Amino acid sequence: MKLVILESGAKARTIKKYLGKGWMVDACNGHVQDLPSGRGTKDSSKAMWSSKAGDLPNPPWSWTKKAEQVMTKIVNKAQRSGVDEVYIATDPDREGEFIAWRLSEILSDFDSVYRVSFNEITEDAVYEAISKPRNLDMALVEAAIVRRLMDRLVGFRCSKFCRSWKLKSMGRVQTPTLGYIVDREIERDAHIPIEFHSVNGHSNNVEFKVKFHESNDEEAWRDDDGKYFADRTSDSKRARHALEALQTTGELRLDSSKEGKLSRKPKPPFTTDTLLQTSSSTLGWSISKTSSIASSLYQSGHITYIRTDSTRTNKNARDDVRSLINEKFGKKFLGKGIGESGPKKKGNVQDAHEAIRPTNPKIETLDLEKDESTLYKLIWSRFAASQMSESIRERRSLIFSCKGLIEEIFGTSTWRTHSGWEEVFQWSSKSVMDKPPDIGFEIGSTWNIDVGPEQTTDFTKPPRRFSESSIIQQMKKDGIGRPSTYVTTVTKLVDRGYVSKEGSSLIPTDNGRILWTEVAPYYNQAEYFSEGLFSYDFTSNMELNLDNIESGDADASTKWHEFSDVFRSMHNIALEKRREKPTLRQIQYVESILSRMDIDQKTEVIGEREVADLSGDEIREFIDGIGDELQSSLPPSEKQLSTIIRLSDKLGLDLTEFLSGLGVSDISELTGGRDGSASNAIGNLIEMDRSSPATEKQVSTIVSMSENLEMPIEQAMEIAQTETLETITKSEASNLISDLKKLISSNRRKGRKRSR
Known part of the structure; x- marks a missing residue:
């Protein structure tokens, strides 16, 4: 029997279908051991561990939440099934290698432990990886550490x-x-908004704009960054005159037409960041939604690994999708394609894995849940587009004139002559012009204004x-x-x-x-x-x-x-x-004290200054110098009063009677400060609460843990140094529960050692 261990249950289920009998496939659910965290141990509060020059620190690696139970179950099952070979198939990245390292330590008692990895969860990729196991990449592990x-x-x-x-x-x-x-x-x-005015309209599906200034004009309109805009002006009267001239004539005269072509190259296949960005702009999804659905597609074997900065793709995959493109759209839709190395890589780019692409590029759509199908379609389209020809558009740069208007009017007419890669994005894109205006581009021809004209008055916007x-x-x-x-x-x-x-x-x-x-x-x-x-x-x-x-x-x-x-x-x-400066907490503490002083006391302490104007040394000196006399003269804070009332209500006490026992006749006579009577009252109430009977939840927890340990309840009471469950206090119950937890953990560790 052989065991394959992965990070997620979804991946395990997919791979189990490929391997069949003779294989156990299980999931560790992510990280199994990591730096100590939480509470209860000395190491969990450490910021760092010492080490000699030339060595990395060797911190204790602690179990993550529920990982010990998960791994104990996997190990016990594997031993009962006679597993003699273990294949660790965690993700093919830095964190995946770290998990594999910790798993290799945990599973070291098995005869043979191998590391395997794959970029896609397909039957071929899984069998190839298992046939070529490798050693742990300790450079990756050390980077993770x-x-x-x-x-x-x-x-x-x-x-x-x-x-x-x-x-x-x-x-x-x-x-x-x-x-x-x-x-x-x-x-x-x-940002200081800058006002501008513009005049525009439409004729024969061409948007036109009035050109108010040349770039070298002193009055030319520029934004905060000094960028020149020909169609904007600060002169509202000039804009109004242009609007009225266009409204009066209702037509334009074509004075010039300059031909040109515009080609758009396809983008490379998705990387992690471009997938997140495109799904946001195209589908309106959050990054967490995209990440979750992409993970599901990867774990089900539909797409390649999703954490990558690379645009590189597998040649066989490119050949498959190119064959499909040729078959479906024709040879003219095939382009050079983004190949083995992708576009020239910039700095800060890691190229350990392929780009995100379908594992089977011949499958254009999937019959899955709506969101999964949509994201798969987006990934397939992007990969297919990367192997397709450029889209091509004809372009005419037009200049018009209008009777009664000295300013030029300009516009651009564009229509697509070859869709190229855009063909596979028809499902998510708006319709585009695919022919020139019926009127043509004859110089001197008259173009009627179809929509508008209108004057827009607006302000520059701050950065997005x-x-x-x-x-x-x-x-x-x-x-x-x-x-x-x-x-x-x-x-x-x-x-x-x-x-x-x-x-x-x-x-x-x-x-x-x-x-x-x-x-x-x-x-x-x-x-x-x-x-x-x-x-x-x-x-x-x-x-x-x-x-x-x-x-x-x-x-x-x-x-x-x-x-x-x-x-x-x-x-x-x-x-x-x-x-050198007081902290916000120090300022707030001193202000809370000063707020309970009268004006004369406050002036005596800090004069006419504000607390925030004190230096760090001055405010510390003030805090350290608050003497018993000043403390005892302060009234209690609102927090102290509310705590006293809350605890006395919880304990069912008569507050006046309780305070009388402390030598205070009424709550209004309590004093504040660290050593005041209010602080003393709170201390007494807390101690009374700790000495009160244990809660029902504490009692049921003790009974449950004792049964787990097969320990008589009388023995548990001996550990707590009390007589019965009826007499145990909250404080004693809390300490006992902590002791029983330690015993349960100790028994589990002993059980694992015996099973090995």
């Missing part, structure tokens, strides 16, 4: 740093990506906000992130409240602005570093370093130590700079 270590270090240290502003997190790629969105919004805020797809294009352009991280990076910004979505637009929230404009600059100190931690160049260079590790052109440990050394310097400087 270094990426994790960098993200962990930045995420832990910088996220803790930004909490002084009450913000959730910062990230190595996440924060620079946010920067694009915030900077664009700042540009929009600074980024959409999900355009921000990914920007990330790719600057080398920020990679195909496997594009979608998750943008999704995180929305989930963590730094960006909101309005239609297709991404808008920074107040927290997003604060993070980029106030917090990130602490790590982008130009006086100390040529490239800041969250600068686009620095982030791009880190991605290139990972690519070089992956290709074997750079040493993983060297790049890790270089990064951690630079980060240490950046972080220390950021901490030093932060101490």
Whole structure:
């Protein structure tokens, strides 16, 4: 018996159909082990692990959620079935190789463990991969490890740093990506609209416009970037005169016609970013929807691997689709085609996998769910188009005149003479002109105005906000992130409240602005570093370093130590700079104290100054110097009062009687501050709550866990150092549940060792 292990159940089901008897096919459901996270262990709170020069850190790899149970089940089943060969077939990329590495460690007790990979889930590809197993690519694994270590270090240290502003997190790629969105919004805020007027209309399906100025005219209209527009003017009277002249005559005279041709080349097959962008513009889909449906198509064996920057395609696939094109449309629809290497690659492009294409290009449509069928059709059309001829249009550049008008009038007539690659996009495109106007282009001929004319008065628009797809294009352009991280990076910004979505637009929230404009600059100190931690160049260079590790052109440990050394310097400087100014949390704390003082007390403490004007040292001195006398004179905060009322209600206490026992006759006599009577009352209430009987949920959990351990309930009570379930307190129950969890985990580990 042989075992193939993949990441997803959908892929496993597809491959099971190919392999049949004698094979077990199972899924590990993604990452099985990763850097420690969550709570409860010392390592889960570590930002980094030390290592000697020349070595990578060796952190403990912890089970991801539910992975231990999944893998235990797979291993036990494989051992019972007599499996002697294991084929690890995780995704053919950096993360897939990391998963394969961890699986190879977990499955090391089996006689033979092989690594196989394929770019498409077809029967031929699967059998070919199994017939040619390979070793683990440790360069890929090390790149994945270094990426994790960098993200962990930045995420832990910088996220803790930004909490002084009450913000959730910062990230190595996440924060620079946010920067694009915030900077664009700042540009929009600074935009000053410029008014313009234009006059246009239609004649014989040709749009015409009045030309108000030559480019060298001092009054020529230009936008914010200095771009010249012939059909715009700032002179409303001039525009009005042109409109009236056209309305009066109702016709144009053709003065010149210049012939030309226009050809449009097909685009290359889809990469990850272009698929996300095109499905957004063509289908109106979000990036998460496109990513999800594309994954489903890949896992079902209909398309090739979806995380790629390459436009390269397989020759057999190209031959298949070219044969279909010739058969369906004719030889004149075949073009040179984008071949083995695709167009010339730019920087920041990885070419490890083919472009996204159908696994069987002879299948033009699929009978699937509507969305899956639509996306497949888009992918097929793009791949087929890449092998087709250019579309060709005839073009006439026209100049008209109008009686009573000194300005020229211009327009362009265009009609398609050969559809070429556009033929396979007829299903998603608008109809186009396929013949010239019936009137012809005889000089001196009269063209009647069919629609309009009309005068438009408008203002220049600010730069467009980024959409999900355009921000990914920007990330790719600057080398920020990679195909496997594009979608998750943008999704995180929305989930963590730094960006909101309005239609297709991404808008920074107040927290997003604060993070980029106030917090990130602490790590982008130009006086100390040529490239800041969250600068686009620095982030791009880190991605290139990972690519070089992956290709074997750079040493993983060297790049890790270089990064951690630079980060240490950046972080220390950021901490030093932060101490020079009060943090938002410090300001809010001091303001909350001052708000409970009368005017004389406040003036005595900080004079006429505002809290935000205090230096970091001054505000720390103020906080440290709040003495017992001042603390005891402060009234309790609203939060303290609400906590006292909530806890006393929960415990069913008479509040007046409870306070009397503390020497306070009424709630209005409570004092604030850290050592005031309100704080003392809260401490007593919390202790009373902990000493109250355990909840029904706690009791049922203890009973269930004891049964799992086959432990008498009396023995569990001994561990809790209490007599019965009826007398156990909340605090004791909480501690007991933690102890029982540890025992259950320990038993599972022992069971796995025995099964091996």
